Amino acid sequence: MAHVERSFTFKQLRKYCIIAAMTTEGALSPAAEAFLTFARVEKGLAPSSLSSYALDLKDFQRFCNASKETGLPGEETVRQYFDSLPAAGLSGRSIARRLSTLRNFYRFLVSEGRISEDPTALLQAPKQWQTLPKYLSLQQVEDLLAAPDPGIPTGCRDRAMLEVLYACGLRVSELCTLKVTDANLQLGFLRVTGKRNKQRLVPLGSKAQDCVRTYIDTARNTLLKSHSSPYLFITQRGGPMTRQGFWKLLGGHGRKVGIFHRLTPHVVRHSFATHLLDRGADLRSVQSMLGHADIATTQIYTHVLRSRLRAVVDEHHPRS
Numbered sequence: 001m002a003h004v005e006r007s008f009t010f011k012q013l014r015k016y017c018i019i020a021a022m023t024t025e026g027a028l029s030p031a032a033e034a035f036l037t038f039a040r041v042e043k044g045l046a047p048s049s050l051s052s053y054a055l056d057l058k059d060f061q062r063f064c065n066a067s068k069e070t071g072l073p074g075e076e077t078v079r080q081y082f083d084s085l086p087a088a089g090l091s092g093r094s095i096a097r098r099l100s101t102l103r104n105f106y107r108f109l110v111s112e113g114r115i116s117e118d119p120t121a122l123l124q125a126p127k128q129w130q131t132l133p134k135y136l137s138l139q140q141v142e143d144l145l146a147a148p149d150p151g152i153p154t155g156c157r158d159r160a161m162l163e164v165l166y167a168c169g170l171r172v173s174e175l176c177t178l179k180v181t182d183a184n185l186q187l188g189f190l191r192v193t194g195k196r197n198k199q200r201l202v203p204l205g206s207k208a209q210d211c212v213r214t215y216i217d218t219a220r221n222t223l224l225k226s227h228s229s230p231y232l233f234i235t236q237r238g239g240p241m242t243r244q245g246f247w248k249l250l251g252g253h254g255r256k257v258g259i260f261h262r263l264t265p266h267v268v269r270h271s272f273a274t275h276l277l278d279r280g281a282d283l284r285s286v287q288s289m290l291g292h293a294d295i296a297t298t299q300i301y302t303h304v305l306r307s308r309l310r311a312v313v314d315e316h317h318p319r320s
Contacts, residue, residue, distance in 0.1 A: 029061075031072060031105075031109060031114060032054075032057045032061070032105070034108075034112070035053075035057075035104075035105050035108045035109070036050060036053060036054060036057075038108055039053060039104075043196060044196050044197045045195075045196065046173065046195065048173075049195075052097070052101070053101050053104070053105075056097065056098050056101035056102070057101065057102075057105065059098070060073075060081060060098070060102065063077075063080075063081045063084065064077060064081075067080070072109070072114070072115060073119070074119050075117075075119035075122075077119075078102065078119045078120055078123070079119075079123070082095065082098070082099065082123060085098065092125075095125070096125040099120065099123060099125050100125075102120050103118070103120045103123075106118045106119060106120050133266075133267075133270040133273075133274070133300055133301065134262065134267050134270060135267060135270040135271040135273075135274040135275075136259070136267060136268070136271040138275065140257075140259055141166060141268075141271055141275075143257040143258070143259075144162060144253060144254060144257055144259060144268075145159065145162050145163060145166065146257075147162075147253035147254075147256045147257050148162065148253060150211075150214070152219075153218075153219035153220075153222040153223050153236075154219075154223070154236065156211075156214060156215050156218060156219035157215055157219050157220070157223065157233060157234075157241075158249055158253065159211050159215075160208075160211040160212045160214070160215035160233070161175060161233050161241070161246065162250070162253070162268075163207060163208040163211040163212070164178075164190070164204070164208050164211075164212060165265060165268050165269070165272075166208075166268050166271065166272055167204055167205045167207070167208035167272075168190055168192070168202040168203075168204060168208070168272070168289065169202075169268075169269045169272030169273055169276075169286075169289055169290050170192060170202070170269065171194065171265070171266075171269065171291075172243050172246055172247070172265035172266070173243055174192050174193065174194055174291075175233070175241075175246065175265070176231075176233065176240060176241045176242060176243055176246060177193060177231070177240070178190065178192070178231065178232040178233065179230045179231055179232055180216070180230060180231070180232050181230070182232065183204070183212060183232060185204070185209050185212060185213055188203060188204050188205070188206070188209055189201050189202065189203060189204060190202045190204050192291065194291040195291065195293075198291065198293075200288065200289075200291050202289050203289075212232075216232075220232075220234065223235070223236055223238065224238050225238060227239075246265065247264065247265065250263060250264070250265060250268075251263055269290070270301075273286050273290060273298070273301050274301060276289075277301055283295065283298055283299070283301070286298055286301065
């Protein structure tokens with residue numbers, strides 16, 4: 001099977017190399033380096049995921065060095081490491097992430113024949129409280145979408161990006177890496193490249209189509225000036241919009257309409273899913289549009305289904 005290697009910008013590659021180098025101390029370093037290379041090349045993980053893996057391995061390496069561990073750490077050292085994390089003030093979610101990293105790391109070592117048994121096999125992730133996702137009301141979404149000024153090139157671009165974000169429930173990285181060829185405005189679909197380079201088709205509503213079409217026909221060429229770019233959404237310098245740049249402009253438009261508290265692209269993504277389910281969409285369809293590999297990830301939105309069932313019972317049951 002052919003392997004597809006994710007492309008990196010210079011800054012992303014430099015950051016990855018620096019973090020990877022930080023892990024290469026002591027007996028763990030060759031194995032850690034091989035695992036990070038495998039995660040990047042074979043699994044096609046995003047730079048942000050690689051950074052998380054590398055930082056988790058670095059923290060584990062630091063613990064092993066302090067414990068005078070020689071060779072690859074075994075089950076006892078791994079257990080002692082996880083026993084130390086609650087006292088260090090880590091939340092259940094952070095501990096679960098570290099366990100996931102080490103499980104992937106040791107499974108890789110087993111598959112490569114470097115060790116015979118996985119020392120994380122019997123460890124259990126800490127129980128976590130399931131927090132309901134934050135989402136915007138319909139009125140807040142309408143206000144947010146109307147915040148950019150479509151009469152100026154950057155405002156026209158921002159309006160199109162916000163419309164696409166809410167219409168399709170994209171991750172911010174998926175939004176920023178959309179290419180012009182990914183938008184089929186005639187059929188009303190976007191081709192989205194998600195985690196691990198998996199592609200999916202997502203319907204694009206008519207209002208979002210109109211905003212994207214207007215942006216392409218007018219504002220995009222103005223922003224490009226004499227440059228060229230395959231990316232759909234670009235900055236005033238003609239380069240692709242970055243995740244950090246979009247976070248900043250989203251926060252600015254949110255403050256303009258009175259949305260001050262923790263407005264992030266993921267809140268808009270949550271709003272997309274919540275509003276769909278609230279109007280009768282099924283969980284499987286929402287899972288497909290969000291690009292979730294596991295339906296369990298989409299089930300965080302079952303609070304919407306529960307509230308709708310409660311309303312149905314209250315309205316129609318003869319003894320309610």
